[in-house]
Amino acid sequence: MAIMNKKSKISDEIPTSSMADIAFLLLIFFLVTTVFPKDSGLRVVLPEESEEVAVSQRNVLHLQIQPNGVVEVRYGESEDLQQVPASQVESIWRTNVAENPNLIAAVKTHPDAPHSAMISVLDALQLAGAERISLQLLEEI
Amino acid sequence: MALKGGGFERKSKASGDIPSSSLADIAFLLLIFFMVTTVFRAEAARPIEWPTAAATEQIDEKRDSILYLWLERNGDIWINDRAVPMADVAAVVGPRWLESGQRLIISLRADALVPYRYVDLVQEQLKRSGAVYVVFATELERRMTAGRR
Numbered sequence: 001m002a003i004m005n006k007k008s009k010i011s012d013e014i015p016t017s018s019m020a021d022i023a024f025l026l027l028i029f030f031l032v033t034t035v036f037p038k039d040s041g042l043r044v045v046l047p048e049e050s051e052e053v054a055v056s057q058r059n060v061l062h063l064q065i066q067p068n069g070v071v072e073v074r075y076g077e078s079e080d081l082q083q084v085p086a087s088q089v090e091s092i093w094r095t096n097v098a099e100n101p102n103l104i105a106a107v108k109t110h111p112d113a114p115h116s117a118m119i120s121v122l123d124a125l126q127l128a129g130a131e132r133i134s135l136q137l138l139e140e141i
Numbered sequence: 142m143a144l145k146g147g148g149f150e151r152k153s154k155a156s157g158d159i160p161s162s163s164l165a166d167i168a169f170l171l172l173i174f175f176m177v178t179t180v181f182r183a184e185a186a187r188p189i190e191w192p193t194a195a196a197t198e199q200i201d202e203k204r205d206s207i208l209y210l211w212l213e214r215n216g217d218i219w220i221n222d223r224a225v226p227m228a229d230v231a232a233v234v235g236p237r238w239l240e241s242g243q244r245l246i247i248s249l250r251a252d253a254l255v256p257y258r259y260v261d262l263v264q265e266q267l268k269r270s271g272a273v274y275v276v277f278a279t280e281l282e283r284r285m286t287a288g289r290r
Contacts, residue, residue, distance in 0.1 A: 016162060023168030030172070034179060039200040039207060039248055041276035049268045065257075111258035115212075115251045116192040118260065119279060123194035137261040 042122055044133070059102045063089065063121055064138055067112040071121060086117065089124035097130070105130050108138040187211040187219050192253040193282035200248070200276055206241055208234065208272075212251035216259040227259070230266035238272040250278040 047053075062074040064081075073082040073092055084092065097103045105125050109118045118135070125133055189211065200207065210230075211219040218225045225233050238245045247267060251260055267275060 016165065019165035020161065020168050023165050023172055027168055027172045027175070030175065039202070039276070039278070040197045040281060041200060041248060041278040042194055042196060043198065043200070044275050044277065046264060046268050046273040046275055048271075048273060109257040109261070111256060111261070113257045114254045115257055115260050116253035118257055119192040119194055119253070119277060122277065123196045123279075123282075126194075126196035135261075135264065137258065 042119065042126055044122070044135070047134075055104055059100060060104050060106050061093070061096055063105060063107050065107065065109040065113045065117050065121060067110050067114075069113070069117040069120075086120040086124060089121050090128045093125055093128040093130055097128070102132075104132040104134060106134045106136060108136045110138045113138075184209065184222055187213060187250070189213060189250060189252040190254060191278070191280040192251070194277075194279040195282045197279045197281040200246065202246055206244055207246045207248050207276075208237055209248050209250055210234075210263065212249065212255055212259060212263060214252040214255050216255065218263065227262050227266065230263060231270040234267060234272050235270040238270055243271070244274075245272050246274045246276060247272050248276045248278050 057077045060076055062072075064072040064074065065086075066072065069086065071084050071086050071089055073084055073089075074080070075096070093103075093105065107118065107121055107125070122133065122135075208220070213219070216227070218227060218230060220230075220233055234245075234247065249260075249263065251263075264275070267273070
C-alpha cells in the first residue's frame with residue numbers, strides 16, 4: 001500500500017481553488033447583462049369624471065389637429081385659424097404664455113388623426129413647460 | 142529571561158491565510174440569490190410602433206404600480222395578455238385602481254398610427270374607472286438640437 005501511494009503523483013481531487021473565480025465570474029456576468037426595461041413616456045393627469053371647469057375663452061389656446069398632422073391654432077374666441085406644423089407649437093405656446101400666464105392649451109384631435117400627431121403636439125407643449133393642457137376630441141362643426 | 146525569536150513563532154498555530162475554500166460557496170449563494178429574486182415581467186409585448194417624443198421622461202415607479210394598456214393600430218386593447226373590449230376597460234382597470242390605493246399609473250402603449258378616436262375612448266374609460274394618472278408611452282426622440290432642456 002505504501003508503494004502504491006508513492007507512485008500516484010496526480011491528485012484524484014477536483015481542484016476547488018478556482019471554483020470561487022468561476023462563481024464570481026458568473027455572478028458578475030449576470031449582474032452586468034441583466035437589463036430592466038425602463039418605462040418612459042409623457043405624463044398626464046386626466047380630469048376626474050364630471051369635473052367640468054368653466055374657463056374664460058380669453059384664456060384658451062385652441063390647437064386643432066387635423067388627420068394630416070397639420071395643427072390649426074385658434075386663439076380664444078377669434079375665428080381666424082393659423083395653420084402650422086407641430087414643430088412650431090412650442091414657440092407659439094411660449095410667446096402666448098408670456099402674454100397670458102393663465103393660458104390653457106386645448107388640444108383637440110380629429111378622430112382620424114394618428115396618435116403620433118397628438119403626441120408630437122403634447123411633446124411640444126411639455127417641452128415648452130405647459131402644465132394646463134386639456135385633451136379633447138375635435139368635433140366637426 | 143528573553144525568549145529567542147520573540148517566542149511567538151511556535152506559539153502561533155493559526156494560519157495567516159484567509160480560508161478560501163468557502164469562497165465558492167459564498168459566490169454561489171449570491172448567484173443563486175440574485176437568480177431567484179430577479180423577477181421578469183411575464184407579459185408578452187404586443188407588436189406596436191412606438192411614438193417618439195423629445196420630452197419623454199423616465200417613470201421611476203415600482204413595476205407593481207404600473208398597469209400596461211396596449212392599444213393596437215386597429216383599436217384592439219390588450220391588458221395582461223388578454224384582449225379586452227373597449228367597453229370593459231373601465232371594469233378591468235377599476236378594481237386595480239382601488240387595489241393600488243388610488244396610485245395606479247396607466248402606461249398607455251398606443252401605436253403611433255392608431256386613429257385618435259380610440260385613444261379618446263380609452264381616456265373616457267379610464268376617467269370612468271377613476272385611474273387618472275396616465276403615461277403616454279413614448280420613445281425618446283433624439284434631436285440634433287438636444288440640450289435645450
